[in-house]
Amino acid sequence: MSSAEKYRALKGMRDVLPPDIYVWQKIEGIASGLFASYGFSEVRTPVAEATGLFTRGIGEGTDIVDKEMYTFEDKGGRSISLRPEGTASVVRSYIEHQLHTLPSPQKFYYAGPMFRYERPQSGRFRQFYQIGVEAFGSSSPALDAEVISMLRHFLQRLGLDQLVVQVNSIGCAACRPGYTGTLISFLGERQGELCPDCQRRHAQNPLRILDCKVPQCIALRQGAPKVMDHLCADCRQHMELLQHLLTGLEIPFVLNHEMVRGLDYYTRTVFEVTSGDLGAQNAVAAGGRYDRLVSECGGPDVPAFGFAVGMERITELVKKTLPAVHPAPSAFLALLGAQALYEGLRIADRLRTAGIWTETGDHTASLKSQMRKADRVAAAFVIIIGDDELAAGEFRWKKLADGTGGSAPFSALSSFFCGCS
RNA sequence: GUGAGUGUAGUUCAAUGGUUAGAGCACUGGAUUGUGGUUCCAGUUGUUGGGGGUUCGAGUCCCCUCACUCACCCCA
Structure with missing residues (x-):
């Protein structure tokens, strides 16, 4: 301001x-x-x-x-x-x-x-x-x-x-010239009572007098001949x-x-x-x-x-x-640690190639704050990737709308999102 | 071009002419280890649009200016 x-x-x-x-x-x-x-x-x-x-x-x-x-x-x-x-x-x-x-x-x-x-x-x-x-x-x-x-x-x-x-x-x-002629003669002597703008229109473009909104002009054109009749x-x-x-x-x-x-x-x-x-x-x-x-x-x-x-x-x-539309990501990858960042970006790359809108969290931030961020951007699913998951070969997921979750092997990630995006 | 209204935090708004201009929302962090929303706690942001004047004292009153809004006009 x-x-x-x-x-x-x-x-x-x-x-x-x-x-x-x-x-x-x-x-x-x-x-x-x-x-x-x-x-x-x-x-x-x-x-x-x-x-x-x-x-x-x-x-x-x-x-x-x-x-x-x-x-x-x-x-x-x-x-x-x-x-x-x-x-x-x-x-x-x-x-x-x-x-x-x-x-x-x-x-x-x-x-x-x-x-x-x-x-x-x-x-x-x-x-x-x-x-x-x-x-x-x-x-x-x-x-x-x-x-x-x-x-x-x-x-x-x-x-x-x-x-x-x-x-x-x-x-x-x-x-049209014939009509404007009859319009002008209809106004006759009273053209002097038109608003200043219409005085000008009278000479340049008489048709415009028809849609003037000044009350006196509206009154003056009462009963004026219609274009349609001419x-x-x-x-x-x-x-x-x-x-x-x-x-x-x-x-x-x-x-x-x-x-x-x-x-x-x-x-x-x-x-x-x-x-x-x-x-x-x-x-x-x-x-x-x-x-x-x-x-x-x-x-x-x-x-x-x-x-x-x-x-x-x-x-x-x-x-x-129409109701407002708020496009939101399908997947939010919560990344915990450096190794998760490395794998997470590779995974995000695959998902995006498959046409799935994917966002990634800050791998140095706490899981809590990454969850909060995922909620704020209204992501459909959070995919949690940390040392535990990488060791087990399985990611954990949570559906934010209803809080349900579970885990699944990384190899199934892309198919996990089929029909969800 | 003409007229009217409004300008306070990122935003929505408070503050009988009287201390250091506040609140909600939002944002950031936290509430015993890696689970969002609800709740609780803490924190950040202002030359009160700008300039001048009146006054012991101006966000508040006056003038100028700028910006925004609405209307005239005109048009999509």
Whole structure:
């Protein structure tokens, strides 16, 4: 707590240690297994990219690129940024490696740290982890439905099956301008009464007015036209079929006409999964369709769909539902004396080779303190090795859970642990 | 960037402005020879986040600063 000399993790960045790390590993294991069954392959992209990739992809005028990026100049004078999200990097990679020449759709997932310079709070960090998926090359709502279904199964496997998906469509290049026009004319003269942020949005990105939480803005948009009612025929069809498919897949969802998402690249489908058990930062997973991002980043005209889940937020929820795991050694070798140390290390070596988690005690310490240590690390069995045992060719053992014990020849040690580990 | 709350031992917390800042847990050792947990005994750790001020006297009151937490904002 004291001295300013001590190093600590940077603000908003933290260590993931046991026992939490076991929760992380479990989540990642479930993700990779499940995603594989949907045909998604892992990709690993660099954590840093040219700044322009993010400003162009995510969009200037968004908070993320305007004030939250870790941007610096490298020694060659290039502007570099730590990725604030994963999609732009995967899109860059897709274009750079001409993956559109492979059969569509191409489906990828990634897991890793993202960086945003924000004020930390519950569920929000400057370095945070996302597991994300991106699928390229299909504009069919079937893709939207399958990917959302995959997310749903992922959450279910983690015991988070009561979470509801919120869905909306924000239209496309053909119909969105028309809608924002009617939204603006609906507000009309009263736009001056909007909050300062919305005054700015009014000009830059009128859609964002829809999810402003300032009371006067909520009041002003009462009865405002809904995006969903102003979609072009294609977008409307897309949305209708998506809802039909989601229903068929038995995915509980609600339409949220005011959800628009904070990134510029979305088209048509946007969705979000939130939790009531988290605090203010309650979005657990979110994503949508981005049919123009690939071409806007210099690639071919390829539609895509994706989402990201926030690891820190997921782990918080998972920790509430699943019991904590405390991995413990199967064998603890209590060693008494120098000869026991010599033989004990050879024995530990054999057990470990057989895949049995084995710990060894301090051969100079008393048996009592070694027993105590074995208990503290919750070892299943203590194997006692001292001069007596070596002379007799038999080890003594004790099962800590019930205090039972006995002895057995050293030659039977490995088989002793079969089925116990 | 804005606002609020909190900073005392490794940790959780005590200490009407008044001696040398305490306790539980944890940790280490021991309780007649080589058997854990329960119990008993002993031991270790603090510039009370840092700096300044008020006062005869500050962990306690005031100011500044730093850190953490939560919220706004934004988002996963």
